[in-house]
Amino acid sequence: MAVETVYRSSRDPERLFMDKAEADRHDKMLELAERLSEVLSRAVPSLNETQAEEAGIFMARHRDLFAKAFRNNPDALSELDEQ
Amino acid sequence: MAVETVYRSSRDPERLFMDKAEADRHDKMLELAERLSEVLSRAVPSLNETQAEEAGIFMARHRDLFAKAFRNNPDALSELDEQ
Numbered sequence: 001m002a003v004e005t006v007y008r009s010s011r012d013p014e015r016l017f018m019d020k021a022e023a024d025r026h027d028k029m030l031e032l033a034e035r036l037s038e039v040l041s042r043a044v045p046s047l048n049e050t051q052a053e054e055a056g057i058f059m060a061r062h063r064d065l066f067a068k069a070f071r072n073n074p075d076a077l078s079e080l081d082e083q
Numbered sequence: 084m085a086v087e088t089v090y091r092s093s094r095d096p097e098r099l100f101m102d103k104a105e106a107d108r109h110d111k112m113l114e115l116a117e118r119l120s121e122v123l124s125r126a127v128p129s130l131n132e133t134q135a136e137e138a139g140i141f142m143a144r145h146r147d148l149f150a151k152a153f154r155n156n157p158d159a160l161s162e163l164d165e166q
Contacts, residue, residue, distance in 0.1 A: 032153070036152070036157075047130075047134060047138075051130060058126040058127065066149070069118065071150045074115045077118045
């Protein structure tokens with residue numbers, strides 16, 4: 001037996017990481033997902049909570065592609081079709 | 084009477100612009116909105132067509148803020164609360 005250091009995001013305490021950088025990436029992804037879900041819920045009031053959450057998580061997981069799409073290249077999103 | 088040049092996006096033929104650059108911006112916004120609606124519909128199958136469209140248009144109208152949010156600054160979306 002030995003003591004181990006593990007890391008987690010306070011936004012998702014169940015998920016533990018051995019690697020701090022990975023925990024940090026997960027936390028940043030969840031932060032973005034939350035903000036996206038909030039603004040989408042306000043912009044499209046008919047969305048239920050689950051839909052807003054799913055949309056936020058999905059976009060946050062693919063943040064690099066969406067960053068490209070919003071900057072100047074909507075076609076960047078085609079990569080999602082191939083996954 | 085005189086002949087005038089007006090411009091429109093083939094994605095939205097009803098909306099006419101006197102300024103070509105403005106028509107071009109409108110077309111680009113709609114292109115991004117369409118792509119966003121498509122990927123969201125696939126990612127969140129419970130969305131109906133109107134919801135996906137509204138979400139796509141909303142994000143495309145605010146593309147600069149979303150570009151910042153996806154790049155590295157989720158707080159950029161706070162500006163939407165002030166509008």
